[in-house]
Amino acid sequence: MLGNTGNTGPDNILKSEGMGARIKNSFKCLYKKAGEYVTAIKSSLYSMNPLSRVGSYLENSGEGSERLYKNGKDNKIISMAKTSKPGGKPLKYVGIAVLLIAIVGGVGYFIFHNMNSQPTVQDVKIDSDYAFIEYDGNDQGTLYYVGPHGNLHDLGTYNLEMKSDFAQALSVPKQFNQYEASKNPNFVPLDQVITIYNPNGVTLEVAHNNTILLNKLNPENYADVVxxxxxxxxxxxxxxxxxxKAMHTSAAGLGYLQVNYPQIFNLLGETGNLHIYSPSSADFVSGYIIQTNNNTLIPYGFLLGVNNHVYGGNLPIENTEMVYNGN
Structure with missing residues (x-):
């Protein structure tokens, strides 16, 4: 993780502080570069001015000409020529103008180049076991997490950079929703939420342009859940x-739901239809249900794998061995 992290809010969202140090270093480099520009341009102006040639006599026709020397040790001009030749002062002012223009141009280029090259990748750490990205179907999603007091927090919309096979698999539920809605007016669409798990607190790499780098995370720690x-x-x-409690429904559990919770039974059937609809290359499994402490029942399914590559293998909701029998 780049930079130091610190608590930036009441619900423990931690962000890197690398940007301030980066700007400070930029101004240090800027000061150094400006000095280099001044030295280089002054040297160029002296070398172009015939009055500054070392070890030569000034061949001017005006009065007041005198010899010009440089100190060989520290290379500093120790005696400046005096001349009344017309044009001396204009040349001096032209040199100053050229010097100022070059400094301004060089400094401007340095600032633009430094602030627009190789943007720093930052880490955003969410002090929670889970982070959630509600997928919108266009390689973007809204980031959520649950704070220590049980409140759900919306952290805004991010672009998503994903592995190509995972990105392609995300299109399957969207296509399924369109297909089912065209033939069933009572169809309830399936929402997609990329569920990221890390029991030590979720760390997301976030780059410029507000992009979450999902492709940098361990595929075993996240999955597309519907x-x-x-x-x-x-x-x-x-x-x-x-x-x-996350459970797989048994035949007895399905029968219980059909009689006592017909809506949940129908919604569970939709996840089963997604399993049938999905290709073997992007296998969505079904038949799972979450039971909350207040007895709310939530049917769900998830992307098991893409081309035999497993996603979300570390998520407890995929590894549950509990069975829902309807009691």
Missing amino acids: VPSGYLKEYMTALGTGDY
Whole structure:
């Protein structure tokens, strides 16, 4: 993680402080560069001015000509020529003007080049076991996390930089929603939430242009999860607080839901239809349900893998061995 981190808010969002140091270093380099420009241009002006040639007599026709020397040890001019030759002062002012223009131009270029090259990658650490990105279908998503007091926080919209196979798999639920909605007016769309897990606090690499670098994370620590529209906030809050049980539904559990919770049964069936719809190269599995401490039931499914490459293998909601039997 680049730079030091510190607590920047009441809910422990930690961000790197590398930018301030970077700007400070930029001005140090700027001061040094400006000095180099001054020295170089002064040397050039002296070398172009015939009055400054070392060890020569001034061949001027005006009065007051005198010999010009340089100190061989420290290379400083120790005696300046005096001349009344016309044009001396204008040459001096032209030299000053050229010097100032060159300094301003060089400093401007240095600032522009330094501030627009190789932007610093920052880390954003969320002091929670989970971070959530509600995927919008256009390589962007809204970042959420649950604070220590159980409150869900919206951190804004980010661009997403992802592995190509994962990005392609994210299009499957969107296509499924369009397909089902075209033939079933009562269809409830499935929302997608990229669920990132890290029991020691989630660290996300964030670069310039407000981009989360998902491709820099361990694929075993995140997965695309689908939940019926209207259940997304309950899902994120349940995982963020830990107040839930994740289970796979048994045949008895499905029968219980069909009789006692027909809406949940139908929504669970939608995740099953996604499993049937999804290609083998992007396998979404179904039949899972979350039960919160207040007995809210949330059906969910998830992207198991892409081309035999597993995503989210470390997520507890994928590894659950608990079974929902309807009690």
